[in-house]
Amino acid sequence: SLSSIFAPRKPAPVPPPQVVANIASIEAAADADPHDVEKQTALFEALLATNVKPGYDVLVSRWERMCEFVSP
Numbered sequence: 001s002l003s004s005i006f007a008p009r010k011p012a013p014v015p016p017p018q019v020v021a022n023i024a025s026i027e028a029a030a031d032a033d034p035h036d037v038e039k040q041t042a043l044f045e046a047l048l049a050t051n052v053k054p055g056y057d058v059l060v061s062r063w064e065r066m067c068e069f070v071s072p
Contacts, residue, residue, distance in 0.1 A: 015052055023047065026042055043062070044062070047059040
């Protein structure tokens, strides 16, 4: 029905504290060695796995900052 299309969206859930702590640990490792592709990829995958908008926002922000340093 049309009401399901125009119904207000539910706010995104907040990840559990254990997930947030895990991401903080992965992010610290990625920040300590910004040229380590495996650490950066692990962080991107962890942020994507949260399935919440703040996680996606951080992922996009980090990606944009990384792209600033790439020269064609």
